[in-house]
Amino acid sequence: EAGVTQFPSHSVIEKGQTVTLRCDPISGHDNLYWYRRVMGKEIKFLLHFVKESKQDESGMPNNRFLAERTGGTYSTLKVQPAELEDSGVYFCASSGGAGQPQHFGDGTRLSIL
Amino acid sequence: GENVEQHPSTLSVQEGDSAVIKCTYSDSASNYFPWYKQELGKGPQLIIDIRSNVGEKKDQRIAVTLNKTAKHFSLHITETQPEDSAVYFCAASEGGSYIPTFGRGTSLIVHP
Numbered sequence: 620e621a622g623v624t625q626f627p628s629h630s631v632i633e634k635g636q637t638v639t640l641r642c643d644p645i646s647g648h649d650n651l652y653w654y655r656r657v658m659g660k661e662i663k664f665l666l667h668f669v670k671e672s673k674q675d676e677s678g679m680p681n682n683r684f685l686a687e688r689t690g691g692t693y694s695t696l697k698v699q700p701a702e703l704e705d706s707g708v709y710f711c712a713s714s715g716g717a718g719q720p721q722h723f724g725d726g727t728r729l730s731i732l
Numbered sequence: 733g734e735n736v737e738q739h740p741s742t743l744s745v746q747e748g749d750s751a752v753i754k755c756t757y758s759d760s761a762s763n764y765f766p767w768y769k770q771e772l773g774k775g776p777q778l779i780i781d782i783r784s785n786v787g788e789k790k791d792q793r794i795a796v797t798l799n800k801t802a803k804h805f806s807l808h809i810t811e812t813q814p815e816d817s818a819v820y821f822c823a824a825s826e827g828g829s830y831i832p833t834f835g836r837g838t839s840l841i842v843h844p
Contacts (some may be wrong), residue, residue: 623775647834661736662776662821675831691796710775716829720766723775 621645623724625711631730637699644693644713650674650722651694652714653686657707663710668694669717669731680684708729738835745748746843751809755822762824763802765798766832770842779820780807790821802808802836812842 624643632638644651653665665684666676670691679686683702688694698705706726712721736809752789757765764783768776782789782796782805789796798805805824807820809816819839823832 642793659836664831664833669829674830712775718764719830720778720781721830723768723777725773725775 621714623711623722625709625724625727627727628725629673629728629730631732632701633732634703635700637697638701638729640698640709640711640729642694642696642711642713642724644711645715647688648715648722649691649712650714650717651688652712653694653696654710654712655707656710656726657704662710667698674680697731701729701731703731705729734762734824734826734833736822736833736835737821738838739836741836742839742841744841745812746842747812747814751812751816751840751842753807753820753822753840754804755806755824755835756802757824757833758805759801759824759826760803761826762833764830764832764838765796766823766825767794767796767807768823768834769801769820770821772818776821780811809840812840814842814844815838817842 626641638718651668656662664678667674685697708726710726712723714721766781770776795808819837822835825832
């Protein structure tokens with residue numbers, strides 16, 4: 620069984636540019652989560668999809684972040700325009716149900732210059 | 733909202749020693765406590781979890797204890813090996829959402 624896959628693994632962009640991160644969950648997992656870890660701090664929840672619907676987006680920092688999951692399969696997280704404080708590692712996780720263990724991808728390391 | 737404190741931030745032990753990582757949480761409604769191990773360049777991997785109706789859970793060399801009254805839980809690793817070196821995160825969540833609030837992580841270094 621393939622795990623959660625994230626693309627790209629690294630991204631370096633300049634302030635003001637746009638970046639799109641992609642997450643492919645484990646096949647059949649309806650629940651998909653996005654998290655972010657800023658250097659040395661805790662992993663923070665961003666949002667939760669159940670299939671294509673946003674179940675909880677209370678962790679999204681501001682309206683420069685847009686997450687989508689069209690068709691209920693893969694998800695994208697777009698940052699537009701990127702700011703310096705957006706740097707960090709963005710993790711995606713999926714689970715078969717809300718009470719089941721979450722399986723994490725290896726993350727996308729985003730650096731804003 | 734929930735707040736999870738994790739200590740220590742760095743833990744260095746000799747191979748064969750035990751390692752203990754401690755976490756406290758603030759929300760008495762939290763009832764699910766997973767622990768994750770993150771190796772370099774990889775994502776966090778669930779290694780053990782405990783629910784509030786259980787005080788202790790063990791899986792080979794790792795064990796987790798929970799004290800709901802004091803709102804703290806701990807990870808114990810016995811007979812540490814170099815491959816146990818990683819960053820460990822504790823987390824707490826309320827059963828309705830299962831959205832975890834993470835601690836800041838503990839970097840465990842096991843010296844051969």
